[in-house]
Amino acid sequence: MINISQQIAQELTVNPAQVQAAINLLDDGATVPFIARYRKEATQGLDDNHLRHLEQRLTYLRELQERRDLILKNIKEQGKLTAQLQSAIEQADNKTSLEDLYLPYRPKRRTKGQIAIEAGLEPLADALFNDWNLDPDAEAEKYITSDANFPTTKEVLDGSVYILMERFSEDAPLIQKLRRHLLKQAHISAKVVGENVQGAHKYKDYFQFSEKLSSIPSHRALAMLRGRNEGILQLSLNVDPHAESSELSESSAEQIIRDHYQLHVNQQLGAAWINRVVRLTWKVKLGLSLETELISSMREAAELEAIDVFAKNLKALLMAAPGGPKVTMGIDPGIRTGCKIATVDATGKLLHTTTIFPHEPQKHWQKSIRTLSHLINEHKVELVAIGNGTASRETDTLVAEALAELSGTKPAKLIVSEAGASVYSASETAANEFPDLDVSLRGAVSIARRLQDPLAELVKIEPKAIGVGQYQHDVSQSQLSKSLDAVVEDCVNAVGVDANSASMPLLSRVAGLSRTMAQNIVAYRDQHGAFQNRQQLLKVARLGPKAFEQAAGFIRINHGDNPLDASGVHPESYALVNLMAQESGMAVEKLIGEQQSIKQLTAENFVNETFGLPTIKDILSELEKPGRDPRGEFKTAKFKEGVNKLTDLAENLILEGVVSNVTKFGAFVDIGVHQDGLVHISSLTDKFVSDPHEVVKAGDIVKVKVLDVDVKRKRISLTMRLDENASSAKPEQKRPQKAASKPAQRKPRDKGREQQPANSMMGNAFAEAFAKAKK
Known part of the structure; x- marks a missing residue:
């Protein structure tokens, strides 16, 4: 049996030693950002994408091994564990294959087949199965008993059929053959069952629909599943989509069952009995169970794609270029309730709030312009952020007119996404920040701050509420949260966090820090003032050496005692930087940012038992551009004037x-x-x-x-x-x-949000995603 590190190494196409080193670090409590950034020698350069996949697969494969051990123990206790079965169980590489093998030995409630076996009908079933020339009725008469369950030949023959049906339905190789066959050619079909139900029009493209299971895009899969959950659609698998339907015709799946057991009967006396066993095995047992399983797997695969899309979009949003530390006015547009305005200083501190009513029904247009002009001049506003919700373009026109009346340097105005602002406004975080501020005005503060620094502000909002995914309410919420939390963690640690200005939600995303530690950091600086160096973090309650090791490199102390504290250089490497400074003949503070002198240093000269070449190159790169922000250049879009609706x-x-x-x-x-x-x-x-x-x-x-x-x-x-x-x-x-004659073959084109009940997904073939879902 291949071990876990070897299996993951094969999947990632890397060396097993790299994987084992990463596993050891994870087991020791190290975080993915820390390993990716500061333990490159150990993992030989595995990046955060590799490490995230490794972490996920490690959890899955360990769960698989635990389940495998339990299954082996249970079968062994039953006295049915053979060397062949044990080998098959040990070679099973996913949970589905493992459960297929365990199916005949799984404890189950008393079935019709078991009742028939207890009544002594198993020899009859075996005899008819092995000799098709036997007359079933004549043989069944020998097994008639006074037992109320089997008083006639009909009941006896039914009992013998149940025995073989259950035996066939627990045959792992047969199940795997049928599963492969369905994945290769079966279609997922939908039909309407509640056309007049409220909201049914959203699913009209699926009222009579069929598409190959192995290639259906995930957005269509999730749309159909939602339609089924709402009682509008009925879903089923069609194993022979191109065959003429008939109750008497045999399906290709039934033919596979025949071939598997070599049941090629013709005119023998037992032919009808064999045919009945085969047909009922498929229609009553295997067909229904595999349909349920594969539709469930389709859902899992589609969810994986949906979550992946959401994660990519979230990362792009979090890593958007910041407007920077500038005095910013945030406007949350509204019509009847007015436009809420919040002005914050360069650090995000709230300076002023108010509400104006330029739109219907008050229409205080000129008064609103005067108010805006006054606030911009009074606070020397440099940026104006306008939420993109209701009345955003009308408010954009209002601001443009206000700016036109100003003299001198005018602030830039931008329309920004206000997704999640209302969630933040009503959150505990917002209540703690602004306990006396009206909920509606808190949204304007968020809009202003997210222009200054999208990452710092958006981490205060639950990732799912930011709304850059599709069908996000239809996917596994625990899996979605775990994936999005990983994205947020990677983004926060890639940028770094200022210990003296970061909010508690932002600090809690730093590698190694818990929510409690983040709260304690904020409390410590409130009580003792700004941190002067990274070592002071060790004085924070509950922040021990292990947490410090994980977090220190991602926390910045600007204008502190040690200039290296403002960089991404980890404290464990400070002594190495001192050697570099001695080699260059400069003090550390002079060497930082002195690109010409740094380029003259030879990285290989500083390699030792502790630090390898990858880490040294990272240090030199960080010294050239200390605390550099990996986010792009701040740019804005210009919407066309006069195009508002x-x-x-x-x-x-x-x-x-x-x-x-x-x-x-x-x-x-x-x-x-x-x-x-x-x-x-x-x-x-x-x-x-x-x-x-x-x-x-x-x-x-x-x-x-x-x-x-x-x-x-x-x-x-x-x-x-x-x-x-x-x-x-x-x-x-x-x-x-x-x-x-074939309207069900039509595929809807994905034109927009209204057609798709929520948002997103697939593009890869289902088969690939199915394999991921299985693992």
């Missing part, structure tokens, strides 16, 4: 927009009309694209052309291929219609 759009109009969400079938782009448009994957670029993430990511600023606008259904079709014209870009009109 769907009815302002026209075919072939070219606009600038911001990518708000990326799915497996395309990218959604905010073009400033309160409804994101979809750039289908085929319209992202002239080249073939298998995954839209290869071309765009959330937060990218792109130019798009309008191809089609459906005002009634609130759908906008866009293209990033600016040479593509609306007249030639309507594939639904050009696609040949399916024959009337």
